[in-house]
Amino acid sequence: MAEQQYYEGVGRRKAATARVRIYTEGEGGILVNDRPLQEYFVRGVDVRHLMDPLKAAGLDGRLTISVKVEGGGIAGQAGAVQLGIARALLKMDPHLRPVLRKGGFLTRDARVKERKKPGLKRARKAPQYTKR
Numbered sequence: 623m624a625e626q627q628y629y630e631g632v633g634r635r636k637a638a639t640a641r642v643r644i645y646t647e648g649e650g651g652i653l654v655n656d657r658p659l660q661e662y663f664v665r666g667v668d669v670r671h672l673m674d675p676l677k678a679a680g681l682d683g684r685l686t687i688s689v690k691v692e693g694g695g696i697a698g699q700a701g702a703v704q705l706g707i708a709r710a711l712l713k714m715d716p717h718l719r720p721v722l723r724k725g726g727f728l729t730r731d732a733r734v735k736e737r738k739k740p741g742l743k744r745a746r747k748a749p750q751y752t753k754r
Contacts, residue, residue: 628688629714633705636734638694642706644714648686654703655690668700675708675727679718705730 628643654662663669676682687707691699708727711718722728736745743749 629710631706631709631711631713633702633707633709633730635701635705635731636694636698638691638698638702640689640691640699640702640706642703642710643688644707644710645686645688650683650686652687653689663696663700665696668696672700672704672707674725675704675711675722678721678725678727679711679715681711701731 626645626647628645631642631644633640633642652659659669663672673682676685687710689703689706691703693699694702704727708722712722712728719728738745741748
C-alpha cells in the first residue's frame with residue numbers, strides 16, 4: 623500500500639498546538655482529532671476563523687485536511703489550526719505567500735497569559751484596599 627503524500631504545518635496559539643496535514647488526494651473535508659470539523663468546533667466563529675486561509679487561497683472545500691490539536695481552550699485551538707493550515711498551504715504552494723501574508727495568516731500570535739505576581743491576586747489585580 624502506497625503512502626499518501628501530504629504537506630504538514632504546525633501552528634501554536636496560547637497553550638494550544640495543532641499539527642495539520644493537507645493531503646493531495648481525497649474527497650475533501652476536514653477531520654479534527656478524528657472527528658468532523660463541525661462536531662469538534664461547535665461555534666461558527668471558530669470554524670470561520672480557521673477556514674480563512676483556505677478561502678484566501680481559493681481552496682476551501684477542495685482539500686482533505688487532517689488535524690491533531692491539543693492543549694489550551696477551544697478558541698486557542700482554532701487559532702493554532704488556522705496557523706497550521708496556513709503553514710501547510712505555504713509548503714504545498716510557495717506562491718501563496720503574498721496572499722497569506724496579506725491576510726495575516728502566517729504571523730504567530732504571541733500573546734499568552736501573563737504570570738501571577740507575588741502579593742497580587744492575578745497578574746495585575748491587587749487586593750482591595752481597606753482604610754479601616
